[in-house]
Amino acid sequence: MNSSPSLTISNGSSPSDLPPLLVPHPLSDAWSTALSTKFTLISPSSPHSTSGHAALVSISYNQVDPVFLDQYPSLRCIVTSSVGLDHIDLEECQRRGVQVANVGESFSTDAADYAVGLLIDVLRRITLSDRYVRDGSWVTRGDYLLGSKLGGKHVGIVGLGSIGSAIAKRLKAFGCKISYLSRKPKPDVSYKYIPNIYDLATESDILIVSCSLTKETHHIINKQVLQALGKEGIIINIGRGAHIDESELVQSLVRGEIKGAGLDVYEDEPDIPKELIEMENVVLSPHRAVFTPEAMSDVIQICIANFEAFFAGKPLITPVVVAD
Amino acid sequence: MNSSPSLTISNGSSPSDLPPLLVPHPLSDAWSTALSTKFTLISPSSPHSTSGHAALVSISYNQVDPVFLDQYPSLRCIVTSSVGLDHIDLEECQRRGVQVANVGESFSTDAADYAVGLLIDVLRRITLSDRYVRDGSWVTRGDYLLGSKLGGKHVGIVGLGSIGSAIAKRLKAFGCKISYLSRKPKPDVSYKYIPNIYDLATESDILIVSCSLTKETHHIINKQVLQALGKEGIIINIGRGAHIDESELVQSLVRGEIKGAGLDVYEDEPDIPKELIEMENVVLSPHRAVFTPEAMSDVIQICIANFEAFFAGKPLITPVVVAD
Incomplete structure (x- = not known):
């Protein structure tokens, strides 16, 4: 039966x-x-x-x-x-x-738009500056900290599928230098192919995760990758939470080993590590990148x-x- | 003497x-x-x-x-x-x-980056969603409201100088349809020239103010322009506060006559109308667009x-x- x-x-x-x-x-x-x-x-x-x-x-x-x-x-x-x-x-x-x-x-273009939005937000502190204005700090504390320039930054895109390609196209218009990691080099693109995630992180100011989640890409952003990205580095994740070893990310942020992050996805949604909630150098979003x-x-x-x-x-x- | x-x-x-x-x-x-x-x-x-x-x-x-x-x-x-x-x-x-x-x-590219960042932020509610995550609402209230798509939107740029041109170049990569207002048509650009601010507002989903402040552009965004922009309309201002009749803008937002705004500048900085501070459909920034x-x-x-x-x-x- x-x-x-x-x-x-x-x-x-x-x-x-x-x-x-x-x-x-x-x-x-x-x-x-x-x-x-x-x-x-x-x-x-x-x-x-x-x-x-x-x-x-x-x-x-x-x-x-x-x-x-x-x-x-x-x-x-x-x-x-x-x-x-x-x-x-x-x-x-x-x-x-x-x-x-x-x-x-x-969904690709919406996801790409969101990735760029998160990136500008982290670099230029838009979300944080909105809080600064709303809580009255502009009046009481004066000028707000400067953000960081997007133009000229080296951006490493992890996964140059339809979303990654749309991100690259957008960031090119901002004057960023694009490299990417994928299983093999893509024909017909002029971006620099880097076949190894550690090398990509080393050469990048910013890493954007936009690949599929597979056994190979689970925790593709680990402690060593974060160390290779370095103190001025920024991570944007609009893929899946499990692309990043979240506890290592949190530790890197806590210790100042990377500079900031824009996250739309997490390992245990909707639960988010308490440390992230209290950080000023991260922009947090509830898994909404792909939806309009x-x-x-x-x-x-x-x-x-x-x-x-x-x-x-x-x-x-x-x-x-x-x-x- | x-x-x-x-x-x-x-x-x-x-x-x-x-x-x-x-x-x-x-x-x-x-x-x-x-x-x-x-x-x-x-x-x-x-x-x-x-x-x-x-x-x-x-x-x-x-x-x-x-x-x-x-x-x-x-x-x-x-x-x-x-x-x-x-x-x-x-x-x-x-x-x-x-x-x-x-x-x-x-400063042009930084200002343009910031304008695009504010726009994505307003449309896709990034700043608001960060608040939603941080205050625990994702856990207690569940999925967050959807934002709006950027691709395909009609964007009217008020002033196609170096900043306006850089904004147009960026938004083109997002699939936006660009029109602009300036004293006269610019040679060598393919964007649609609209010589009248009311017509520009009528034809646009989004208005971005990036012109110089002169006698002619003081309060160029007034009540009639806001009405022409309409209920689904969004205003981004990275110019000067006095480009917009701020009290009319506030009233339009309060009454739902336009949909939202991203503002880096105000008429009486650092003082900001109390109504704006309490609104969810605006992103507020303390005059930082041009600085990195x-x-x-x-x-x-x-x-x-x-x-x-x-x-x-x-x-x-x-x-x-x-x-x-």
């Missing part, structure tokens, strides 16, 4: 003509409205089963691992409403013939387009290619 | 061979050290007089008006350690044959180069050209 949750057409007792789409987690109104005009939405708790070919998964709710895939053996397509893929066991999906799509570059309402709307459309392509037997629009 | 303060060689009782330079206000150590190796620094309160040919003036201390010029009738060159020139009566200087230089584009230590160092060198050119009878390096 198969113990998988059975799949049901949720909007009536008789099958609809619309293709069935498994949605194993709650949907916001915007998602629900958009998807239900195109698909018959199926929840895992429904009493009737179907052959449920495709599923929408969200990074917030679903680990797509062998346990999940065993529950839905007839799944042939998974679309995730994220850029990140660390919740999906891609090799297992490939082995089982399950196609995977993510939302491609929809405009991007969310784009993302819904991209997910729909992927499902429509799948049900029409066509190639997915934004398929995930397992990296070599 | 001439009631002008007499000018004295401050570093000794006998004249130095170094050219005399009037410094009518206190200097920081960095300025003092750099200038005193090249010039004999003269303070207005010194007991001996000289023919003092050149003067360094600062926007924070000096109004260069007929009263000031009457005090130093032998002045033939004024260099200001600012980009802005609203403290200098340029026509009066021209009439009296006094050359004027400012610091050219040294790196730029300050550049600025000292540029001022020295101008003085050296003047004393050598050569054209100034970064002369101010009175606009036609």
